[in-house]
Amino acid sequence: MTVAVLFGAQSFEHEISVVSAIALKKVLKSDIVYIFCDYYRNFYLIPTDKITSKRFSSGEYKKDKLLYLKQGGFYAKKMLGEEKIMFDVMINLVHGMDGEDGKLSSMLDFFGVPYIGPRMEGSCISYNKLFTKLYAKEVGVNVLDYQVLRKGSGASIKIAYPFIVKPLRLGSSIGIGIVKEEKELAYALDVAFEFDDSVLIEPFISGVKEYNLAGCKTDMFHFSIIEEPQKDEFLDFDKKYLDFSRTKRVNEAALDIKAEEGIRDAFMKLYDPLFLGALIRCDFFVIDGMTYLNEINPIPGSMANYLFDDFDRIIKNLSKWLPKSITIPKEYRYINSIQAAKGK
């Protein structure tokens, strides 16, 4: 099997995606075709044996084959005509904007490229923290209390101190701040509003236990181990960045069976059917024995490979269970009937 890995793009997490893509080389046993989207949103075919982070930071990639996306897939121009880049399935590994906000999944669906990754709806719901809350509540998964604040609205905050301020969109802790008392508020809002016109405010619960579970569904659910990530108040961007290059197995969280079941149950409610075709990681809090969704990562760093025993096998399996698009009959029933009526 040949797996194409799509990475980069116009995103604050562009670099994370580069590191994530290189990490996959160690864990995928399939042949890999690397398709890089640069900050300017041009696509390039990167030789698999020459992929290094420096190739991108130095701009050397610009000498690689320029690709364009059209009906059927990615193509390179040749002296005469064009050449289709061949692969069995693509992994959308673009973190943050473009990748997780639904743009690239929309394009892959439109142009008929089979891919592992969240579809447009799953992207939209998980990328916007308000929509995530509404969706989680609807499917019966607990969330922390929250308030959305729009830039310049002047609305008063109803969440008690301490709380967390997050840009409404984006991932990877960018622009997030903990506000312990009023004097810290203005700065935290300034930072968060740099990244979004709306922010989400949530209670900050000191010392809360966080648990990460990744998984996907084929004919059945496949779960990773449940990890308790190390935390220093919360993972900031620099720490998460290091996290993204991980390829080693981590230690399983010490949880009783009931708590584990609660986490897996919440995962299943969130996943099916919205995230079919994707391998996602959900981050939960457990508070007083209750499971709360923190966030859904529909394209986790290096695909959370380090949480799985046999990551390669799961990717191969998932590639056979991608959701099918609805087929539209190609017909001109109304226009033809009008034409026929006119002809009488």
Add this chain to the structure above:
Amino acid sequence: MTVAVLFGAQSFEHEISVVSAIALKKVLKSDIVYIFCDYYRNFYLIPTDKITSKRFSSGEYKKDKLLYLKQGGFYAKKMLGEEKIMFDVMINLVHGMDGEDGKLSSMLDFFGVPYIGPRMEGSCISYNKLFTKLYAKEVGVNVLDYQVLRKGSGASIKIAYPFIVKPLRLGSSIGIGIVKEEKELAYALDVAFEFDDSVLIEPFISGVKEYNLAGCKTDMFHFSIIEEPQKDEFLDFDKKYLDFSRTKRVNEAALDIKAEEGIRDAFMKLYDPLFLGALIRCDFFVIDGMTYLNEINPIPGSMANYLFDDFDRIIKNLSKWLPKSITIPKEYRYINSIQAAKGK
């Protein structure tokens, strides 16, 4: 000003979009560039003076200039090199799938094409009837009671007869059925499940008054008149189809000031900021003096031009108030610092 009209695409409402596009020729005073997306999702430049519905149903459009979408816009191949199709703003006039589900807006955003139409998030929320409910409730707009039923789930229906069964996605009344008693249920579900794996069930309120309001926001809100559409239980696909070719002003609904204000207030709550850049039509019910959202049409038939006094001026105005995308700094901070550390 030159306005590009994008229409067609892989959608049950492909034909409606064709009729909608032709209707715009009568009401837009700007120069129009027609870009057609066929059922196979190839783009063509249709000569404005030769646009007729027959051009599409006959397949004659295939002789028109084939376009491709890449960074910066739509391009046609020339003997030597390529030619960019020039316009000031594009109107996304693809109804239903591809257009209203966020695919084309994602692509236009990705490739940097300025357009009037819902952005990806607005598309996702309005295309999925469950998400519309959750969103409307969140922003303080009433909705009718509802239940989502998944194919094969066997869940019992909690909504009392009579009720309406609708495919969870799609627009234009396709696959919708009224179920007055149990014996009609199986057939209605069969029909709706042909179009989606999930359906939404809502109470059917006989004789309920429906009111349509279109509008957009620039530096201020611009509202159309409020129309009370003629109804025969509910508008079926054939009736709505006729509706889409309308270019004549309709009669204003007879509503008291309080009811009108309620409708406009609900519109503003729904519109801002999710639909900035789009001219949308919201359809409301008024029941016992209370306003309820029925549905949001983020790309209404022929842009609901018939509801406005000066449609052309509004389009020109809106084209100057399109939402800006966030700019991502193009940098390799982490990778460069790692490279630097390695070099030590």
